[in-house]
Amino acid sequence: MKYQSQKVAIPYFIGALTLFFGQIVFGLIAGFQYLDGSFLFPALPFDVVRMSHTNLLIVWLLMSFMGAAYYIVPEEAQTELYSPKLALITFWVFLTAAVLTILSYLFIPYAHLAALTGNAALPTMGRGYLEQPLPTKVGIVLVALSLLFNVTMTLIKGRKTTINWILVGSLWGLALLFLPAFYFPEDTVKASFAWWWVVHGWVEGDWELILGALLGFILIKMTGVDREIVEKWLYIIVAMTLISGIIGIGHHYYYTGAPAYWIWLGSIFSILEPIPFMLLIAFSFKMLMQRRREHPNKAAMLWALGTPIMAFLGAGVWGLMITLAPAQYYMHGTNFTAAHGHLAFFGAYVMISLSIISYAMPLLRGRLANSAAAQRWEITGFWVMVLSMLVIALALTGAGIVTVILQRAADHPMSFMQVEGKARVFFWVREVAGFSFFAGLLIYLRSFFITGDYEYTSEIKQALAR
Ligand code: HEM
Ligand code: HEM
Numbered sequence: 001m002k003y004q005s006q007k008v009a010i011p012y013f014i015g016a017l018t019l020f021f022g023q024i025v026f027g028l029i030a031g032f033q034y035l036d037g038s039f040l041f042p043a044l045p046f047d048v049v050r051m052s053h054t055n056l057l058i059v060w061l062l063m064s065f066m067g068a069a070y071y072i073v074p075e076e077a078q079t080e081l082y083s084p085k086l087a088l089i090t091f092w093v094f095l096t097a098a099v100l101t102i103l104s105y106l107f108i109p110y111a112h113l114a115a116l117t118g119n120a121a122l123p124t125m126g127r128g129y130l131e132q133p134l135p136t137k138v139g140i141v142l143v144a145l146s147l148l149f150n151v152t153m154t155l156i157k158g159r160k161t162t163i164n165w166i167l168v169g170s171l172w173g174l175a176l177l178f179l180p181a182f183y184f185p186e187d188t189v190k191a192s193f194a195w196w197w198v199v200h201g202w203v204e205g206d207w208e209l210i211l212g213a214l215l216g217f218i219l220i221k222m223t224g225v226d227r228e229i230v231e232k233w234l235y236i237i238v239a240m241t242l243i244s245g246i247i248g249i250g251h252h253y254y255y256t257g258a259p260a261y262w263i264w265l266g267s268i269f270s271i272l273e274p275i276p277f278m279l280l281i282a283f284s285f286k287m288l289m290q291r292r293r294e295h296p297n298k299a300a301m302l303w304a305l306g307t308p309i310m311a312f313l314g315a316g317v318w319g320l321m322i323t324l325a326p327a328q329y330y331m332h333g334t335n336f337t338a339a340h341g342h343l344a345f346f347g348a349y350v351m352i353s354l355s356i357i358s359y360a361m362p363l364l365r366g367r368l369a370n371s372a373a374a375q376r377w378e379i380t381g382f383w384v385m386v387l388s389m390l391v392i393a394l395a396l397t398g399a400g401i402v403t404v405i406l407q408r409a410a411d412h413p414m415s416f417m418q419v420e421g422k423a424r425v426f427f428w429v430r431e432v433a434g435f436s437f438f439a440g441l442l443i444y445l446r447s448f449f450i451t452g453d454y455e456y457t458s459e460i461k462q463a464l465a466r
């Protein structure tokens, strides 16, 4: 850590990890309700649990991106953050809004919540991931504006690096792409368009740029490779993301009432979408090979190399599997989608968040790297979470295959509930792997409580001095 004001990232990272914990608890409850439909009913119905699970995911990822921005932008700009105080106030506003929103889901029936919060005046509630009541959505905009003001002012007064341009630019994109959430017309075709623009404009466009900037920053710091080389890679990755992602979102317009040419456009451009993820893998391993120092934070390096691989699997491979129009015709909305959703969100955005936290937290706590013991806990947490998530995705893929064979593509389709019964073994596997994921998370969190600095060998000391 080079600038005092970077410290405001600490509450953001801790807040994000706390909400992550909550997200997984709700995931486990939702997964168990698949096995016993009466579990916790009527106190916590499935729709409420599911909404809490997905909303906590989005909110904690946003919180960690913000923490990352408050950490990275000053260091790249070589100047203190414009207003650390504003960043801290914003954190508390954001956390309070997030917690109140989840509590309101849990304790107020959704329709009452809608009536209470002015949804009649400006309807926004009800679409997946965007279920938040109007005041929360307005709050998200205010929090985003505060962040944008702060980081943009910092960028203006300091050094302007490519990483900072991409990071600050994509944070602006993130905020702008949230605006269609306020457009919820009665025409369901138009409403669907606006919905995809937010959620998939984020995950298949804008957030990929954030991922690139964060990974670029971590790799520059850890490998000591020249900035110019990293920047060249980032330009290509940004270009490929935008070329493939913007029109690639057309894979959501098939058979929805949008013009038929989207069947071709969506299919062709979304085939290209795995390319930026492949480039991210090539980029990070190239940086590893060209490294000019051995950074003692092995755990952070593992996260940074694991991220592009898992992102490629989840978004690239599992995305490609379901993206062509003839495939969507059968697979739309089955557990294939959930398999892809889990692996892609985890591989790309959960893992890049944990990468930057892994790199920055030791520095924020006054050391270059955690003790070897703490890193062992963290690395164990990495493997348990990654392997469990792969099992979750495979189980959901199995459930997807059952649905397609017995229902979607069958001459005599079985009813929905019959099919769910046939896929039951896969829901068991998902739940067991879910518990193992939770264990991995606990192991990972435990690593933060093992204190101590890394014990530097003379070799590493020499390398660091160079
Ligand atoms: C990290 C990037 C990505 C993330 C986090 C992500 C996440 C998701 C999620 C959560 C859904 C489910 C949406 C819902 O209905 O609730 C979804 C749907 C979909 N994704 Fe992705 N995705 C990513 C990248 C990709 C890529 C690169 C492709 C194509 C190659 C793709 C293809 C699709 C398709 C076709 C659907 C629609 C499935 C359906 O409606 O049944 N995604 N994605
Ligand atoms: C960091 C890890 C996780 C991420 C990123 C994640 C992400 C998601 C996403 C994006 C969805 C919406 C999927 C869609 O609509 O296609 C979802 C739903 C769900 N998740 Fe997770 N999840 C995680 C961990 C877990 C765990 C550990 C469990 C426990 C078994 C779990 C159980 C569920 C269930 C049951 C649903 C509802 C699926 C449905 O509606 O059929 N998740 N999760």
Ligand SMILES: [Fe+2]
Pocket: 200, 204, 249, 251, 252
């Ligand atoms: Fe998409």
